[in-house]
Amino acid sequence: MPEPIKNYQQSNKEILAEKKLKSFTETIYTEPTFTIQQPEQLRLEKIRSAINKVFYLNPSEILLSENVRFSIDTKDLEYQALKNSIATEGILQPVVVELRDEENKYELIAINGHRRILAAKELGIDKILCVIKKYSEKHSRLLHGLTENLLRTDLDPLDVSEGYAKLIELGWRAENISEYFGKDLNYVYCIIKLASYSDQAKSIIRENKEKFPMRILINEFARKKWTSDQELIEALLNKVEKKSQADVKSLKVEMNKKQLNIFYDLNPDITDDVKMYVEKALRHFKFIN
Known part of the structure; x- marks a missing residue:
């Protein structure tokens, strides 16, 4: 048992x-x-861990959309100088980039430093220093980009007006903009008014930006009431034409002055008294200044 x-x-x-x-x-x-993670997911986790920190990014990863500086003239001498500086010394100051992510998908959007990023892309640079940001509200990122650009370099007047107009769309008032940027309220109203110009009017201004600094646009155009868009366009074109004539005249005067100096060099026996009377006569007929 x-x-x-x-x-x-x-x-x-x-x-x-x-x-x-x-x-x-x-x-x-x-x-x-x-579980085996995808490379994109691993990359996103790294970027998330670098929010509000300095982080290396490949410029090709960064999107230049929603640029406060709406037009970057790559043929401009200032841009070329910046590009040459980056080619020799690199980007010395970090740019600001926003992370927009959802689940395992993400985008990196340039908030400031658009010209430096574009130059780095053109030069084939594979990594640049960036400060990673994450914004909860759209107007926060726009304000950051606009403020950064205004503090570092003069924006095109139309870029400033478009930036202010966007803040108005997002619920800001002209008084808020005036207080935040330290600008006269009437001045702010005039800048915002530029944003309402037609595409044709804006095109004329952008194509002749050296002839339309902010002072001219505010005093001679934004402060004036126009009966129609066509009247505004004609006034802009007249300004371009007058300015062009003045530029040609100034160039001729400069050339006359150079020719006179060459004449003096070839005739060293001419006395100072004779030079004085010659130049007086040339000024009378407005050949030189």
């Missing part, structure tokens, strides 16, 4: 051991202890 009981107990132990082994085996194969 004792022996069968012993065998029965051993049998139960074996059954229990088999169940535990089966359960352990199923756990191993049905519930893995790790």
Whole structure:
């Protein structure tokens, strides 16, 4: 009698051991202890960990959309000088980039430093220093970009007006803009008014930006009431024409002055008294200044 009981107990132990082994085996194969992450997900986690910190990014990763500086003239001498500086010294000051992410998808949007980023892309630079930001509201990122640009370099007048107009669309008032940027309220109203100009009027201004500094646009155009868009366009074109004539005249005067100096060099025997009367006569007929 004792022996069968012993065998029965051993049998139960074996059954229990088999169940535990089966359960352990199923756990191993049905519930893995790790998952393989995609490269994009790993990259996103790295960028998330760098928010509000300086981080290296490849310029090709950064989108230049929603640029406060709406037009970047790559042929401009100032831009070319910046590009040459970056080619020799690199980007010394970090640019600001916003991370916009959803689940495992993300975008990196330039908030400030658009020209430096574009120059780096053109030069084929593979990494630049960036400060990673994450904004909860759209007007916060726009305000940051606009403020950064205004503090560092003079924006095109139309770029400033478009930036202010966007803030108005996002619920700001002219008084808020005036207080934040330290500008006269009437001045702010005039700048915002420039944003309402037609595409044709804006095109004339952008194509002749050296002839339309902010002072001219405010005093001669924004402060004036125009009966129609066509009247405004004609006034802009007249300004371009007058300015062009003045530029040609100034160039001729400069050339006359150079020719006179060459004449003096070729005739060293001419006395100072004679030079004085010659120049007086030339000024009378407005050949030189």
